[in-house]
Amino acid sequence: MGTIAVLGAGKIGEALLSGLLKSGRAPEGLLFTERHPERSAELEATYGITGVTVEDAAKRADLLVVAVKPQDIESLLDRLSPVLRPETLVVSLCAGLPTALFERRLPSGTPVVRVMPNTPMLVGEAMSAVSPGRHAGPEHVRTVTELLSCVGKVVEVPETQQDAVTALSGSGPAYFFYLVEAMIDAGILLGLPRAVAEQLIVQSAVGAAKMLDESESHPVLLREAVTSPAGTTINAIRELEKHGVRAALLAAIEAARDRSVELGRAHED
């Protein structure tokens, strides 16, 4: 993979750098760029990696990971374009930015791979979906998959599915946090102290997530196993169905997909 430079070491960029170091990559093979000198110094002290300018990163790295906010992309590409070596692999973690935008602005033939990660990257449990651009081949997808496997799981999808991925796993952690928050409120409603309600629900979420991940069973079977005849769970399920929670989730995720499409349009030709 050679030298990797992360352009924009904010939340996601730092999580990736930290994951790469934890997986055994040497700090000498990692570079980053940051706008604020104090942030740069903090990252250098914490991880023993070197902060450089965008121009230096382009000269020295074999793989560039772009992790700036979408609104900063134009100015970054302005700086990158004149100095980028054509064979450098560019990996974009920027939500909603099509590979075509990078291909238009960077030297002709630059391989670009688009990635939609999510925030559990901060704890090494990201779900990332990768899509190759026009000049990226299977070898580039393999390299990016290997890179992101240090911080979670990786799946390849055609770029046309990235809006759906954004709605499902990109925003996905927020839906679970929302559900947990509502369930803690329910605990308060039933008279439990907040701290107890929080512990009960967070550990139930961790346990349920582990069962989903580790057991071979379908989620329906896992739910049925807790739903005994004339029991408490089926009473709760009846209320969830009565209030249209399943339909609300379908509509919510569809709305997130539509917004992602809308945001992407801003970067079309």
Ligand SMILES: NC(=O)c1ccc[n+]([C@@H]2O[C@H](COP(=O)([O-])OP(=O)(O)OC[C@H]3O[C@@H](n4cnc5c(N)ncnc54)[C@H](OP(=O)(O)O)[C@@H]3O)[C@@H](O)[C@H]2O)c1
């Ligand atoms: N967080 C998420 O849930 C999530 C999920 C999926 C994808 N993403 C994508 O990941 C990217 C980064 O998100 P984030 O949450 O990590 O944002 P963030 O914390 O704001 O990090 C971006 C960093 O890049 C720096 N930066 C901006 N322009 C730069 C430049 N020209 N040179 C060097 N550094 C520059 C920013 O500095 P300043 O502080 O000066 O602005 C900031 O430190 C975004 O494109 C986002 O769409 C994020």
